[in-house]
Amino acid sequence: MRSAQRLRAGIQDAASAAADGAQFREFVMDVLGAFIPYDGGCLAPVDPAVVVPTGFTTRGLDDPVEALRLSIEIEYGPDPDPDSLYVLLRRPTGLRRIGEPADDGTRDGHRRYLELVSQLGMGHELQLVFRDGDRRCWGVGELMREPGRGFTDAELAMLDDVLGDIANGFRSTLIRDASARVRHTEIAAGCPGPAVVVIGADDDFDSVTASAAVWFERLGWGSPVRGRPGPAHVIARQVRRTRPAPATVRLRTLDGEWVVLRAAIFDETGRVVMTLERARLPEIVALVTAAYGLTPRESEVLVEVLAGRSRNEIASRLFISPYTVQDHLKNIFTKTGVNSRRSLVSRLACTEYMPRFGGDLRPDGWFDESGTRTAPVEARTLG
Numbered sequence: 144m145r146s147a148q149r150l151r152a153g154i155q156d157a158a159s160a161a162a163d164g165a166q167f168r169e170f171v172m173d174v175l176g177a178f179i180p181y182d183g184g185c186l187a188p189v190d191p192a193v194v195v196p197t198g199f200t201t202r203g204l205d206d207p208v209e210a211l212r213l214s215i216e217i218e219y220g221p222d223p224d225p226d227s228l229y230v231l232l233r234r235p236t237g238l239r240r241i242g243e244p245a246d247d248g249t250r251d252g253h254r255r256y257l258e259l260v261s262q263l264g265m266g267h268e269l270q271l272v273f274r275d276g277d278r279r280c281w282g283v284g285e286l287m288r289e290p291g292r293g294f295t296d297a298e299l300a301m302l303d304d305v306l307g308d309i310a311n312g313f314r315s316t317l318i319r320d321a322s323a324r325v326r327h328t329e330i331a332a333g334c335p336g337p338a339v340v341v342i343g344a345d346d347d348f349d350s351v352t353a354s355a356a357v358w359f360e361r362l363g364w365g366s367p368v369r370g371r372p373g374p375a376h377v378i379a380r381q382v383r384r385t386r387p388a389p390a391t392v393r394l395r396t397l398d399g400e401w402v403v404l405r406a407a408i409f410d411e412t413g414r415v416v417m418t419l420e421r422a423r424l425p426e427i428v429a430l431v432t433a434a435y436g437l438t439p440r441e442s443e444v445l446v447e448v449l450a451g452r453s454r455n456e457i458a459s460r461l462f463i464s465p466y467t468v469q470d471h472l473k474n475i476f477t478k479t480g481v482n483s484r485r486s487l488v489s490r491l492a493c494t495e496y497m498p499r500f501g502g503d504l505r506p507d508g509w510f511d512e513s514g515t516r517t518a519p520v521e522a523r524t525l526g
Contacts, residue, residue, distance in 0.1 A: 158312030219380030266290030273310035281313035
């Protein structure tokens with residue numbers, strides 16, 4: 144019991160101390176390793192609206208690129224795997240154990256064990272889905288051990304107890320991204336034109352415009368080069384799986400700007416075309432309010448505030464009393480860290496939405512008036 148309490152405290156401390164989402168993932172990998180030792184692992188944030196990873200942080204894998212390639216094939220390939228994280232997302236539990244072959248020749252993981260776990264030199268895997276109290280998924284992950292070192296029931300129980308805490312960390316640090324990053328605004332300003340990417344049926348980049356390459360760098364996805372898988376390939380696989388429905392994914396750059404990526408099938412060969420552009424406020428309000436932990440009713444009130452309506456107008460439109468509107472506003476102020484409607488609109492419409500030109504940001508996302516630049520955070524983030 145004492146270990147479980149310390150693990151939870153460690154996760155909560157990581158969420159409080161992390162400057163951004165990437166650093167939070169690094170902290171969590173450290174904390175988990177201290178209580179549930181592993182030989183390799185990966186954590187990935189996701190957009191809860193479409194449940195596709197938007198980045199990757201790995202530990203202990205000899206070839207992270209190959210590991211990502213194998214994982215994408217299993218998770219998003221044309222032949223659905225019953226042991227995929229995508230399937231686990233739709234189950235009540237957020238935890239599943241995949242093991243090496245038993246003495247009688249049976250396997251716990253079947254295809255996943257053969258084509259992923261064993262190919263990475265591992266024998267055991269724990270799949271993790273991080274959902275908050277409203278069942279929204281903010282991240283996924285996996286921990287692996289070498290053959291002969293399976294995960295115990297006690298370790299599973301300890302992990303199961305903190306899945307929600309890790310989800311809340313993913314959620315809260317999403318709105319801290321860019322607090323300790325060097326900006327790319329000048330680079331982006333010097334690279335006009337449409338940001339378009341075409342991914343071929345073979346999952347390699349067929350074409351990438353110069354503006355799209357800049358967005359990739361600003362998102363922390365690295366240069367879009369052939370043979371290097373990343374979040375864009377995951378999104379392409381998801382679009383092929385759900386065709387003809389397109390996908391819209393909300394992202395945040397390392398320097399704090401909200402971006403919308405739209406992807407759709409390009410032709411009958413299965414090529415996928417993607418466009419990236421600065422997000423409009425309506426496109427990110429739902430995600431930002433969820434990240435701040437607002438209730439559905441508080442989110443409705445916030446939308447009305449952003450539309451410039453008075454307390455009485457909001458009450459009339461939502462069929463509640465003006466006093467109830469005021470109570471909701473107080474809760475919103477507390478959760479977003481402001482003390483007035485004007486500050487609220489400024490934070491949501493400017494701090495969380497408008498591009499940040501010049502100047503550094505404090506860890507809470509506000510501009511740092513001291514002018515002191517924070518040292519970049521070193522994070523082993525793939526994709």
